[in-house]
Structure formats: C-alpha cells, structure tokens
Amino acid sequence: MNKIKFQDEKEILAWAKVNVNRQPEVINRIQKMAVKRISVRNHMLTLIQQFDTKNLKKFINTHRHWSENYVKVIKGEHKRIPIFNENTNKVLKSIFEYAYLSLLNNDNFWELYGAEGNSISKSETRTLVGAHTRICPYCDKSEITNSNESNIDHFLPKSKLPLLSIFWKNFVIACVTCNSKLVKGEACLLPVLHPYYDEINKKIKFIFDSRTKKICVKATKGQDQRRAENFIQILKLRERYKEIWPRSEEIIFTKTINNLFHDYILNPRLNYKKNYNWNMIFDQSIQQRKNELLTLAGEDTQIKLKTDYYDHVQINDRKMWTNELNTLMRKRIDLLKLIDTKEF
C-alpha cells in the first residue's frame, strides 16, 4: 500500500470515509491509531497541567540546552544543565517513556509526524548505528548484531534525564549485558567518556599481573582521567575483566618467540660474526602483531586487552626473552664453530 501523507486529523477522517468499503484493514489501523492519539493527547495535557508558563519555559530551555550541549556536558566542558525536581521528572519520564516505547516504533506515527529525512525510528537507529561496528563499544567483549538481541542503550539514563530518552545523540548500540540492570543500570556519573565522541582505547589501560594472572583496569593519567574513571565504574569494567587472561594471545606470543628462534638462530646462513640487536627484533615482531590486531578493531573482541597485553610483555618480559634468545644463539654459534673446527 502506498503511504499517504495527511495534513491533519480532518484529512485522515475524510480519506477514511471514502475508503471504508475498499480497505477495511486501513480503517482498522486508523482506529488503533486514534486510540494512541488520545493517549498522546492525554500525556501532553498532563505535561501542560504540570507546568505553569515559567516552568514550561524552563522545560523548553533545558531541552534546547541538552540538544545543543550534550557532548560538552559529557566532556565536562559545559556547566551542568539544571535538571527538574523528582515530581516533574516523574511526569516527564512517563511522557517521554511513552514516546520512546510506543511512538518511535510506530510506523503510523512517522507517516503522520515524521519530517522527511529528519525522523528516525528505533529499529532504523539500531540498523544505522549498529552497521559500523560488530563489537560492543562499552565492553569490547561481546559481539552485537542489528537484531533486537542488541539493545539501544540510553547513555545517560532516561530515568534520571527523561528529556534525553528520544534524543538520538544519547543512543548507544551496546551488548545485552552492558545494557542490563546488573551492569549499567541507571548509573549516571558526569563527566564521562562516551564511546562515540572519545577514543576510549587511549583513555583506559589494562594492567596485567603475570604471577596471579589477574587484570586491573586503570584510567590513563591526564586531563580525562576522571571521565575515564567514571566510565570504568559505570560499566563495571574492573569486576568484568578481572579474570579474563588473554590466553589465546599468550599462545600466539609463544609462537612468535618460536618463529624468532627459527628465523634467526636455526637459520643455516647464521652469521656468527654479526651482532643481532635482539631488543629491536623483539619489538618489531611485537609491533607487527599489534598492527595485525589493530586492523581487527571493531570486528573482533578484546582487541584493546590483547594490544595492552603486548605493552605489558614489552615492558616486563622483553629483557628475559632477549636474554634467552641471546643465550640460545651463543650456544648455536658455539656448536657451529665446533663443527667448523672438526671439519678441518
């Protein structure tokens, strides 16, 4: 059926009258819509009744402030925008929740109210934003899809800031776990890092303890340290990463060392007069693996964890490994010298 645009209710009713015999299912749709329209009207009436002119002005101003300064508030570059008292918030919440849960998913609503090119439904938002990444931007641990299994999270919770429940900049496509009550819930700490407006990878760091095989998540020192700390707390990253040791990457690292042994030490053309710079060779191999991992960012899970693991290895284990490689090489050279001597 072709979508028909109406200017107002009168036009809808006139159209329905003409089409009642031809398209009964359309009339059914309109009746359902009429019920919804009454609900919208009632909600709007509640809003107007709750606010006198002064408060209504405040409401409009606050809404405008949020939409103009959202990113600045998150970054802590803008003074906190006043929020309403609990009662007002309650009313706002019911209105905006209604808008979020019902209207944004309703095709008829968009058919009637959607300004072309400007309005976007919940499922369209999910598809559009979710298309750019396959991995949850909060935790980097879970894959997300465009289906309902992944959620649209309200970055700043709609329970505390109902005005933002239908504000698209506040939507983040995240995994079900991050969006659950147990993890993010209604936590609201400002200022905070935002996965779409900040490079979170550069602001938090995984610290590894090789002895206990435990991981600690830290906010990187610098001007965004407090925002990073709030992000870690909201997403409960410390608890969630504590026990996740990058075992698969540890195996790949062992293979890398093995390859070095084969390429340099077992090389039949080993030149034992040459002095190898093991630190450089070691760093180059690690950098190569890190680059490989970085090409998978957004496509594979735990990329940040794995690249940070190599930073840990470079700082803590390089000396041990380069010494080991050096010792093995000297043994090999001694052996080669011995063979040389015997041949003569």
Ligand SMILES: [Zn+2]
């Ligand atoms: Zn997640």
